[in-house]
Amino acid sequence: MPKLGMEPIRRAALVKATIDEIGAAGTLDITVSRIAKRAGMSSALAHHYFGGKDQIFLAAMRHTLTVYGAEVRGALAMADDNVSRLQAIIRAGFTNSNFRREVIAAWLNFYVLAQSSSEAQRLLMIYQRRLHSNLVYNLRPLVGDRADIVAERIAGLIDGLYLRHGLDQNGDAGMDAAEHVLALLQAELRETT
Amino acid sequence: MPKLGMEPIRRAALVKATIDEIGAAGTLDITVSRIAKRAGMSSALAHHYFGGKDQIFLAAMRHTLTVYGAEVRGALAMADDNVSRLQAIIRAGFTNSNFRREVIAAWLNFYVLAQSSSEAQRLLMIYQRRLHSNLVYNLRPLVGDRADIVAERIAGLIDGLYLRHGLDQNGDAGMDAAEHVLALLQAELRETT
DNA sequence: TTCTTTATTGACTCGTCAATCAAGAAAAAG
DNA sequence: CTTTTTCTTGATTGACGAGTCAATAAAGAA
Numbered sequence: 443m444p445k446l447g448m449e450p451i452r453r454a455a456l457v458k459a460t461i462d463e464i465g466a467a468g469t470l471d472i473t474v475s476r477i478a479k480r481a482g483m484s485s486a487l488a489h490h491y492f493g494g495k496d497q498i499f500l501a502a503m504r505h506t507l508t509v510y511g512a513e514v515r516g517a518l519a520m521a522d523d524n525v526s527r528l529q530a531i532i533r534a535g536f537t538n539s540n541f542r543r544e545v546i547a548a549w550l551n552f553y554v555l556a557q558s559s560s561e562a563q564r565l566l567m568i569y570q571r572r573l574h575s576n577l578v579y580n581l582r583p584l585v586g587d588r589a590d591i592v593a594e595r596i597a598g599l600i601d602g603l604y605l606r607h608g609l610d611q612n613g614d615a616g617m618d619a620a621e622h623v624l625a626l627l628q629a630e631l632r633e634t635t
Numbered sequence: 636m637p638k639l640g641m642e643p644i645r646r647a648a649l650v651k652a653t654i655d656e657i658g659a660a661g662t663l664d665i666t667v668s669r670i671a672k673r674a675g676m677s678s679a680l681a682h683h684y685f686g687g688k689d690q691i692f693l694a695a696m697r698h699t700l701t702v703y704g705a706e707v708r709g710a711l712a713m714a715d716d717n718v719s720r721l722q723a724i725i726r727a728g729f730t731n732s733n734f735r736r737e738v739i740a741a742w743l744n745f746y747v748l749a750q751s752s753s754e755a756q757r758l759l760m761i762y763q764r765r766l767h768s769n770l771v772y773n774l775r776p777l778v779g780d781r782a783d784i785v786a787e788r789i790a791g792l793i794d795g796l797y798l799r800h801g802l803d804q805n806g807d808a809g810m811d812a813a814e815h816v817l818a819l820l821q822a823e824l825r826e827t828t
Numbered sequence: 829t830t831c832t833t834t835a836t837t838g839a840c841t842c843g844t845c846a847a848t849c850a851a852g853a854a855a856a857a858g
Numbered sequence: 859c860t861t862t863t864t865c866t867t868g869a870t871t872g873a874c875g876a877g878t879c880a881a882t883a884a885a886g887a888a
Contacts, residue, residue, distance in 0.1 A: 446885070448835060468750025471664065473875060484837050489877060547750060554747055556802055557661030557740055563802065570799070595819060599788065602795025606763070609749055609756065626788060633822060639855070641865060666845060677867045682847060 452491050453501065455481040460502040465544025470499065470551045496559070503552050503565055510540055510569070514576070524580045528627055531576050535600050536620035546608040573597055585634040592630045599623050645684050646694070648674040653695040658737020663692065663744045689752070696745050696758055703733055703762070707769070717773045721820055724769050728793050729813035739801040766790055778827040785823045792816050 459481035463472050474495050478488040492498045517530035534540070556563040577593035585592055603619040652674035656665050667688050668678040685691045710723035727733070749756040770786035778785055796812040 469747060486837055550747055553798060554662060554743055595792065595815065598795035598799060599791050601798050602791035605746060605794050605798055606791060622788065629826060679867055
């Protein structure tokens with residue numbers, strides 16, 4: 443049965459299964475066996491391709507970040523002024539692909555993991571810095587010196603709403619949350635006018 | 636050596652040790668033995684008094700909530716108008732006792748736990764509802780119908796900054812974070828004037 | 829065909845940890 | 859001075875899970 447070039451397929455399946463499993467369990471305390479079973483293979487194969495549990499988690503995290511990054515870049519490309527770029531950045535965090543229960547659960551757990559794994563912390567910092575500089579860059583022309591403060595405030599609210607809605611069993615809270623942050627943005631812009 | 640009335644002392648020591656251990660490890664993935672050792676007793680004794688690991692966690696969580704609740708009530712008692720009550724509520728979340736690394740780590744992990752333990756979820760809901768209703772109650776006279784939205788926004792920002800500063804190794808970020816939320820409050824009040 | 833590379837797994841090892849238990853030690857009660 | 863109650867732990871059990879390994883199987887290369 444072994445066809446060649448299975449590696450990328452297996453890796454992708456494992457990454458997806460990892461996020462789903464974290465979402466289903468709501469914790470990082472899941473076994474390699476369960477991940478592997480969900481991805482349709484033996485646990486030995488998971489070890490074979492990733493080397494260990496930690497590296498499976500980190501790969502899942504990198505994937506989540508990559509998807510998110512791509513979504514932001516795509517949305518930015520379609521906006522032509524600062525305000526719509528800001529709106530695009532905010533909305534990107536709440537797209538269907540990013541605001542699913544499993545993904546939120548994964549994010550939450552990655553925040554926790556970042557407290558004990560320096561690699562996880564590194565990745566999270568990359569996300570935070572990217573978000574912050576994207577916001578500041580587009581806020582500067584609109585709110586001047588307050589850009590930094592406002593960016594911090596918006597980023598904080600995004601993370602906070604993420605955290606809170608991770609618990610909601612409510613399905614369509616994504617829109618609400620996004621609108622919430624957009625409203626804050628508008629208020630901040632008004633404040634400087 | 637056994638003196639009488641050890642139970643409350645042992646329980647308190649275990650609760651404190653649990654929070655410290657979570658803070659030190661940055662994860663809920665800690666052993667009963669380590670908690671017990673930190674509290675100066677054998678793991679068997681921890682089981683004797685609490686029955687099981689889960690219940691130790693929940694007790695630690697209840698304690699954290701209790702301390703926080705007391706702090707809010709105390710601060711509220713000393714404020715006599717809506718604005719200073721709101722400021723007191725906000726500041727309470729960032730006191731030295733609540734904004735210590737270990738406590739933040741504990742909160743974060745409790746959020747994670749709430750995804751799989753319904754008792755943890757229940758406790759977290761109590762905290763969220765209490766915060767929300769405290770905010771709304773004092774905001775209503777100041778911002779009218781917007782009270783609900785503003786409360787959500789402030790609560791979201793509090794949680795978000797908490798989350799973000801859980802990672803900072805920066806020690807004195809507590810003040811910064813509190814000032815941040817207070818500034819948002821001022822902006823919201825101005826918005827309605 | 830024979831050899832090598834890639835894919836794959838079941839079985840096994842080794843460690844860890846939650847939970848239990850029987851037994852000891854000290855205070856208080858009788 | 860016994861007995862009972864409260865407190866305490868070392869040792870043990872039983873389960874579970876990460877990681878390893880030897881063995882199998884297919885596909886291509888020689």
